[in-house]
Amino acid sequence: MINKLYPWQDALFHQWMQAGETRHHALLLYGKAGIGKLNFAxxxxxxxxxxxxQHGFACGACQSCHWLSEGAHPDFKEITPEDDDSTEGSKKKTRKRQQILIDQIRVLNDYLSLSAHRVQGMRVVLIHPLEAMNVAASNALLKLLEEPPQRTQFLLVSHQRQALLPTVLSRCMQVEMPVPSREQGLQWLQTQAVPDAEWLWFYSGGAPTAVQQEGVDLYGWFQQCRPHLIGGAKMDVALAVSVLIKQGMEQAIQALQKWLLDLWLSCHQQPLRYHPADVAGLQGLAAQVNLSRLLAFQQQLNRFKMTAQHPLNQELQLEQLLLQYKKMFG
Ligand SMILES: [Zn+2]
Structure with a gap:
């Protein structure tokens, strides 16, 4: 599908499409993850x-739309961290790089120095996430933004505007991307036929496009995790590991982080952010938790998330973390 706009983006989309020639050549679309920035771009x-x-939207039927859906449009370039193929012993491994490298921007530069495929047509360069560029790549991009080729639209997507170089920021029109209201988010989730839109809305922290992926039943999974978490000091760690790991390590860590934040809020009689339906269970845990251990465990999880790219022995790592979780109570 070629048009992937979310309902809360309609007004902004029409504003930028109608701008035509007056549109800035480099739009920086920024905002938190999970609100649909990439789809918008x-x-x-x-x-x-x-x-x-038609009204700014692609028709889906012309030659250009056809090329784009085939991933082969001569006037469109997408730049994102590339897969890195390496061999270890006899095994071939592919892992996603974290960075956009300067070579990718050099290739872009060469590409843009040639003329567009269509004489009067636009060229579009989409870069995401922009904060993945290292300093060398950023400086190379800066040159392009300072002397932009004609009829070229840069669409730059960023979840972390504060991580970008000020020089790059100064060359862009910064566009804060809209977040869905609760009503808009719930309505959209309901059109996705998810089992519990309300739960998913809160669990996503108001950023529903990040948690709603086809074929992934986070709600069903969390139903299984919940009793283990509510168990507190009585948690059976081996059983809990086998359940939490089912959606992968990243989801397991996120689930723990969200649960701990709500536990902390519960300790301070604040409204819960991610699990308002679990207020009773969290209050029960709040009565038993040692606050300084809670804070220490939160910090440990943050550090763990920063370094957790290596796929070694995840069950064992999760087991260690859940032992820490148990120790917070009692
Ligand atoms: Zn078309």
Whole structure:
């Protein structure tokens, strides 16, 4: 599908598509993860490249739309961290790089120095996430932004604007991306036919596109995790590991972080952010928890998340973390 706009983005989309020639050549679309920034940028790219757009939206039928859906549009370049193939012994491993490298920007530079495929047409460059560029890549991009090629639209997507170089920021039009209201988010989740839209809305922290992925039943999974977490000091760690790991290590860590934040809020009689339906269970735990151990464990999880790229022995790592969880109570 070529048009992937979310309902809370309609007004902004039309504003930027109608801007035409007056539109800034480099739009920085920023905001928290999980609100649909990349979809917005992709929809905009398709609309700009389409030969017969309708109200700014790509038609889905012309040659340009066809190329784009095939991933082979000569006037569209997408730049994102690339896969890194390495061999260890006899095993071939592919892992996602964390960075956008300067070579990728050099290739872009060469590409942009040639003329566009269509004489009067636009070229679109989509870079995401922008904070993945290392300093060398940022400086190379800066040169392009300072002397932009004609009829080229840069769409730059960032979850962490504060991590970008000020020089790069100064060359962009910064566009704060809208977040869905509770009503908009719930309505959208309901159209996705998820088993519990209300739960998912809160669990996502108001950023529903990050948690709602086709074929992933986070709600069903958390139903299984919940009794283990509520168990506190009585948690059976081996059983809890086998359940929490089911959606992968990253989801397990996130689930623990969200649960701990709500536990902390519960200790301070604050409204819960991610699990308002579990207020009773969390209050029960708040009565038993040692606050300084809670804080120490939160910090440990943050550190763990920063370093947790290596896939070694995840069950064992999670087991260690859950032992820490148990020790907070009693
Ligand atoms: Zn089209």
């Amino acid at each position: 992709q929809t905009m790219a398709a609309g700009l490249l389409c030969l017969q757009p």
